Amino acid sequence: MKVLVIILLLLCCVSPLKAVTIESCPLAIGSLLKTEVEETVTLTCKTDAGIEPSNSELQWFRNGARVNLAQENRQSRSNLCVQSVKKEDNGVVFTCQLKGDASVNGSIKFDVHYPPDLNDTKEVFVEEKDDVVLSCDVRANPPVALVWKRDGKVLDLTTGRYKATNNGITAELSIRKAERDVHQGTYVCEVTSSVYGVVSRTFTVTVEDRVLKFPVGPTIAGVVVVLCTIVLALISRRDKIIKCCKRN
Incomplete structure (x- = not known):
């Protein structure tokens, strides 16, 4: 009888368990939510009775990165809407937690189905x-x-x-x-x-059939060399050329 009384007293002294829960549409199986590309997913995070209203502000994270939400969408109940799900959302983890106690949290992982881009x-x-x-x-x-x-x-x-x-x-x-x-x-x-x-x-x-490709680069280089040689030859013999022109 004394043992029973002691147990009851201990239970009365224990604080209610703090927790947050996440609901989703479409429904998740455990912490895994199956969806498809282009669908819209709604996540709702709620605080349990064991959390005082003054400490009930919630935060959302996407793969560890903070999601910015309006102040009025953070107290005791917070909604997060993911519109037009993409392939890149596959495997993404959304976490909701108490702002004042990160250990009080819940998570949900996206399993996005999509076909290969073929046909x-x-x-x-x-x-x-x-x-x-x-x-x-x-x-x-x-x-x-x-x-x-x-x-x-x-x-x-x-x-x-x-x-x-x-x-x-x-x-x-x-x-x-x-x-x-x-x-x-x-x-x-x-x-x-x-x-x-x-x-x-x-x-x-x-x-x-294989086409014999004309070597444009080497050909241009060869033409340039020939033209330069001709110009240099004319310059080196300009005196003789001028005399011949005067005689004529």
Whole structure:
């Protein structure tokens, strides 16, 4: 009985727990909020009953950088609106905290879904024996699976002087020393998304005859040298030239 009394007395002496909570639209799952590009997200931060009104001023931070809000939007309840969500907002963390006690805070992380920027066609012209690079923007969330095709078939990257690279942002197919019989055709950068399905970019590659390029620079330099030589020769023989002109 004495132990129970002591516990009750201790509970009475303990201050209410201080906390802030964040509500969102659309709803977050825990501290993760899934949204898409161009959508609008509203975040609402509230103080709990354990926080006195005089100490209830709130602050918002975006990845640690202070977000400036009107004074009337800081007391006990604070709203933050993110309009037209962008790709760059993926992974961003918004934190709401008490101005007077940074340890009392809550955070929410953005998980922005967006497809790769594809679905177009490009014409590519390359001279024989020149190198060419086909490039696709494959940046997406969630990440996509990529395959290169040529004339409707999956491209064999082990033959034909092909090299493929993919850093998660840009995928490239390099063709070294292009030949008409080997490399001319229709190439497709095809990506598959678990959310957005299949999208692609098509490249129509035309291998042209090699054009003999006229060496403009060296030719101009040669002409200048010849003209300078002629001028110097005329100057060195001007006396003879003048005498010949007078005789004539």
